[in-house]
Amino acid sequence: MSYGTGIRQRLYNASPSLIKDALATVYGLQQRHARYGDDFVNHLALLLQLQYWPREALLAYQREQLRIFLRNTVSATPYYASRPEYAEAAESGDISNLPLLPKSVVKNNPAEFVNGDLKNIPHRMVHTSGTTGQALVFPMANSCFQREYAYKQIHYSWGKVSLLNRQPFAFCAGHPVAGPGRRRPPFWTRDSANNHLFMSSYHLSDENLPHYIRELERFQPAMLGGYPSSIYLLALAAQKAGGCRVRPKAVYTFSETLLDYQRALIEEIFGCRVFNWYGNTEICANIVECECGELHMKLEHSYVEVLNDENKPCSPGETGRLVCTGFGNPAFPLVRYEIGDVVTLSGNQQAACGRGGILVDKVLGRVEDYIVTPDGRLVGRLDHLFKDSVNVAEAQICQQDRNEVVLKIVKKDLYGDRDEKAVLREARTRLGKEIGIKFEYVDSIPRAAGGKFRFIHSTINRKEIA
Secondary structure, eight states, rough: OOOOOOHHHHHHHHOOOHHHHHHHHHHHHHHHHHHHHHHHHHHHHHHHHHTTTTTHHHHHHHHHHHHHHHHHGGGGGGHHTTTTHHHHHHHHHHTTTSOBBBBHHHOOOGGGGSTTGOOOOOEEEEEOOOTTOOOOOOEEEEEHHHHHHHHHHHHHHHTTOOOTOOOOEEEEESSSSTTOOSSSSSEEEETTTTTEEEEESOOOOTTHHHHHHHHHHHOOEEEEOHHHHEEEEEEEEHTTTTTTOOOOOOEOOOOSSOOOOHHHHHHHOOSSEEEEEETTOOOOOEEETTTOOOOEOTTTTTEEEETTTTTTTTTTTTTEEEEEEEEOOOTOOOOSSEEEEEEEEOOSSOOTTTOSEEEEEEEEEOOOEEOOOSOOEEHHHHHHGGGTTTTEEEEEEEEEEEEEEEEEEETTOOOHHHHHHHHHHHHHHHHOSSSSSEEEEEEOOOGGGOOOSSSSSSSGGGGGOO
């Protein structure tokens, strides 16, 4: 859900539950029309045809889509149009000799990657958060938006649930559907247009969790989705209560690394399979788990390379960086984009389910800790704090004491008081008024072992957040 300005969000938080539900329903109705139009229908029909194609046929389809995408976007996009090597790649369809595109180049020069014919491309503006705290605001073609929902629909169908027939879905993710100061339920809101229950991931304390479980038992979702850390806390609460009468057909996790111990407990408590999903707001990779427990890199979605430290393609069984070229968004084309995540390719590339594509053993990026609030809430996935902060070059959240967090920020030149206030407002929305929030401005943020960036750096005793 999106609330727009801070004033609108404060008005929402101050509203009674029935008004909140009505607002969520109006928003859901608008989104339903935006998601499930002709582009959605046409692309879903195509995906149903493609999903069992053999790998070689999918690779041929992928190469053709790559060639079409390059020819339609390279000459119209300032960054590529000014570099002859991209015109040559558009003609040949071979991008292997093109330079890699660092995320920093895109974030520092976003206008260079906007299609010059944008006025003729129906689009919406979207933003990334990213585990580095850097924000990127860019246009997404409406056709691309609907295309992504076609991919979601086909993935949900693997768990025998559907976006289209208004089955009850419950989500516990980054939706700020309850103000941070709220101490009593509801910590959720209901979108009746889609039959979705949105539960706050920012109020998951020992005191509040039993209320979540009772609401889930009342709602009886066919699908439970959200951040692995949030769903895991729900499973722990149900286990502590002696069990759970919630029996969804499937659980879908996203936006964080799904850890093995989380999966095991979630599947035990809710009595169904967990389907993991990896994607990104830039719409240039799609890795989804099937009913046989294998992760499929969808070749029809985008052209994704897995490269080692020498920028050579990885072989099955090897670990490398994702370098992505998405076909879906002509409004903001990204070619050989270094998304910043790492995967391990499966040693066995024969899918048990019979689908084509490339099999991935593990997605290794996006491991995050919890922040512990003074009132005992456990809050993960806090990159939302910097979602609109285009003047933040990099950020990290540090916690040594449960009464305070330190926001380390590397500023861009235009960073000012307005940016600090925006970050503080987002932090208060999610962490509440009781925790101390300190800003520390630094020239750079140190990397951990292996050069990995830790967005949340916590030294709190792990027993406190078990």
